[in-house]
Amino acid sequence: MLRLITFRLAHAVPILLIIAVLAFLLMQLLPGDPAVLMAGEGATPQAIQEIRQRLNLDQPLVRQLGTWLLHLAQGDLGSSLQLNQTVVSAVAERLPVSLSLAAISLLITVPAGIMLGVVAAYARDSWLDAVAMAVALIGVSVPTFWIAILSVILFSVTLGWLPSAGYVPLSEGFVPWLLALIQPAIVLALFQIGFLARMTRSAMLDVLDQDFIRTARAKGVVESVVLWKHAFRNTLIAVLTVVGYIFSLLIGGSVIVEQVFALPGVGRLVVQAVLTRDYPLVQGTLLLFGFIFVLINIATDILYLIVDPRVRYD
Amino acid sequence: MNPIVELAEVSKTFALGRGSRRPQLLHAVSDVSFSIAAEETLGLVGESGSGKSTIGRMLVGVYPATSGRISLFGRDITGSGGKANLAAVRRRLQFVFQDPHAALNPRMQVGDAIAEPLDIAGGLDRRTRLARIGDLLDMVGLPRSSAERYPHEFSGGQRQRIVIARALALKPDFIVCDEAVSALDVSMQAQVVNLLMDLQREFGLSYLFIAHDLAVVRSVSTRVAVMYAGSLVEIASRKALYENPLHPYTRALLDAVPRVKGAAKPRQMLQGEPPSLIDPPAGCRFASRCPLAEPRCRVETPKFRPVGGDHHVACHLVA
């Protein structure tokens, strides 16, 4: 098992490399001179030249790539153009906010999505299924930012139950932290819940059709045990394949939610970076998200080992 | 008679888990030699994993042989120049599959499916092509109007007729039937078997009839070959094989088939299961289950040798 994990980790190296190269090329292959764009309108040629030098843009492409990868290997993503900070420190400062948001949101998404999906599959074609799937469908169809605004109007402005914006660090107490994040976390979770519920339902329906479910029933296993012991663990194997995608949705959604709720997280940082044309920062955060995604996928593979005995012995 | 298919010491190994940490070699077929004459049906029987399907696929070029020599119509399709030789005889070879549902593209009209070998070979105008499709449908006993329908409108037995029509399109000389009737119900099976035999008589076809059902094989074959765990253990004329089986495995196999109104004699039950093909045992592969096995059977691989007439067997204990 340990060997298999090492194997998967080794497998991730080329993907990480490709991600790094893609993040680099993104800024290179697209038309327009980044230095000119960065300098803004009406900049002097010297200013442009200066930026070019600072970002090594005057070097040949391969050389630039080499330098970029070399610095990357040392954990150096360059410095932000606007913030007077290194990219790493700018991200590190905001990471706790995003992580808190993601954690709470996931804690809501996973049980809710799975419950909804399992219940719908079990009560297939009944009114319960219809209601659960309607909820899921609305989840994946209503735009997050819009529901965020509506939610703020209802819960913060009208009812005054929850703060409408801002972040409170965990060090200032659990309850204030949770109060600040609960609304954005739920709003953020809606889309993922819908997605996960739809996935779970169809995976569950597949499993419930299998012969071994009939075997369990023939043994006299009661329906609730058939559902959770026999069907659900097999469903989990199928659902695991979309965990990576759920995270990708989560990261994308957090960009929007952090914006609406004015949370000083990494997502908001990216948007600011784009709006202020802070290229190293955009590049750095993209890379960071890419790396996180790869790590999540490795974690998923390891989870497979735990859930699916067929992989374990392979 | 002049053999149209000849295998000489043909082996096939598959690499399992290629690219993983521990690639393993699966010895699917080991040192198999036999030949098939024109207008003959060779029945090839064996249980799952015996390598019989792999042989069938090697004969039509789906898999290349790992070692040994395969010649078709006198041309060597293994070794250098094998590809060109295979291309030269390709029109004369065809294949009929086990599962008539998987053997037809659900999005292709029956006429197009039947004409596919013609289309690939090329050079037919629309009229001739259409006429040929009609003729082929006649041959397998389906109405000509079937051409414009889709496979899902046909039953399993009818689909197998379509697959046979496709196989006949280029007027081949040799057809590999890989479990061609196994998926069919008894009443359909008899119809398709009879059709195959009628076509053989009419067009002088040769068949390699691969099957696990020994009774069906008896009803179609001229000669019969028996495989076990990748090796050929016995080959003989139909009569000799069924009435005087020499290899202990052949005997056990024939014995194991349930009969209507009970077994003729008390049954000798084979214990255990076939050996792993990833790490096959030394000596005779059947030794681990053989009721007659002697110590040398576990060490020395028995030679495949003639024992009178065209009866060949690979067993130390057969005089």
Next chain:
Amino acid sequence: MSESNILEISGLTVEFRSGGRWITAIRDVDLTLAPRQCLGIVGESGSGKSVTALSILRLHPAKSTRIASGRILYQGRDLLAVAPGELARIRGSEIAMIFQDPMSSLNPVLTIGEQIGETLRIHQGLNRADALAKAVGLLDMVRIPDARRRVAEYPHRLSGGMRQRVMIAMAIACRPKILIADEPTTALDVTVQAQILNLLRDLREELGMSVILISHDMGVISEFTDKIAVMYAGQVVEQAVGDGLFDAPMHPYTSGLLRAIPNIDRDVDRLATIPGSIPDAARMVPGCRFHPRCPEALESCRSEAPAMIDLGGLRQTRCPPRAERQGMIGGRS
């Protein structure tokens, strides 16, 4: 008669949903099973033999299948009417079932010991450790070598034959009174089939079970069972005890089927065939369902759906012309 039977199926009609319509899968099936008897149900695909077997424990997909009419009496109780809880109690403990495909019939994520032990834990209230210990004994009983090590393994590590043994171990764990085996050896090689049938025969003897064996293979049915029902297109067309069915079939379908089977003990140069193919359940033929393929069909066969005719000596046929010709008409059942 009902006193001596452990199971009585009468007038069973099952329908399944297809394209918004209900289509009859089996119609008016009557079958009985005596204690320690082995009933064989033989038929081709679409004959309804598996549907019949699944009905006994109500194992059909509930959404797409319904039992339109009939009764299945087990020890005086109608299994089609008992509450779900009671049905779950009977399943696996009094009536057990094994299936065709041992590859997909075992749960891939649970160990063999867990799956066998589950039956014991449900019905005999054993704890996990005791159930596991007993599972080892059961694996020994179904002749799986090295049982102590095997209980901890997952199904994918076993061959098809071994998995079917595990299925059998699971089925006999609570010493059921009836074992239903739905094509138990169809997916297996012939030498393994012989082993499994042998095992089933010994266990049946040892545990005194009644068995219902479903198969398309006349040889298997003939060797294993003592009472045979032949099904065609959703109906039982002929029933017999012992070899009478093979010596003198009383239905043209049985005759045709027996002739069409290739013989392994004789050289036959041309197989007899039954013309035509099995009718589609969605477009069932009127009258006798076999008449379009029957060489003996009369005008009356086209329109009148024949009833089952009791020929005495526990023989029944659904072919009135043949029964008449043989002068064997007794009372109608």
Next chain:
Amino acid sequence: MTDAALDFATDPPTWRHRAWKMAIRLFRHRSFRIGFGITLLLVVVATFGPLLVKTDPTAMQMRFRFRPPSERFLMGTDGFGRDVFSRFIYGAQLSLWIGLWVAVLSGIAGTFFGVLSGYVRAIDSLVMRVMDALLAFPPILLAIGVNAALGPQVHSVIIALSVSYIPRTARIVRASALVVRELDYVQAAKISGASGLRIVWRHILPNSIGPLLVQLTFVFAYAILAEAALSFLGIGPPPPTPSWGNIIAEGRDYAVEAWWIMLFPGIGISLAALGMNLLGDGLRDVLDPRLKIEG
């Protein structure tokens, strides 16, 4: 059916007849019916709306600022006195346009890469590794990155979203290519000497089209949502081009007092995504081969 004497009661159905039967099957499916209805409605609004509503969506009429919905302004007016209804219609046009292009472009490219890696085994691992890497960037972030470089324009939104949905589409096509290439009918074609191109064109593509279509309806829905989100963040098509996303962004500060500005575009986005999702659900159920076999 009778066998050797098989006799079809009717002539083989024509292509048109088959299409008609498929349409009937689709319309029997409730989700498909509702999804089709919603989508049709939005397409009609987007296509013919501009012909009926003569008001310029960018024309500011300061004396009509923040008018609630009325007969004159069906959806009210915004902070610049622009007609929200007119902006809504043009926004619909933009949304559907972008969704369509993203579905088509990522469909074509995804099919190409999917077939390539599913059929040409030699380059499978390379193509899929690159796809995995591309998958590592969440679509919205990738779009943000591309927009940052290309500048906020309609076509950069289309390119960015298309690129980010290629990997998922490619995976789906690859998966069905991997299944189909092993099937007996492909083997049969190979035994007859068929070329790779013929196998891809006659066998693999026709049998991958179902899952592909389903996937593309979902891509369409995602693209509409993503475009709206980008516009909302101010990284979409530049103002004053009306887009549902930026109408909401502009109306956000007056969400309580002038609720109509952000309400209607939000409903529009939701309906468009809902319509496509329902359409996809229906297609999946009807085209799913497993269900077909059961029926």
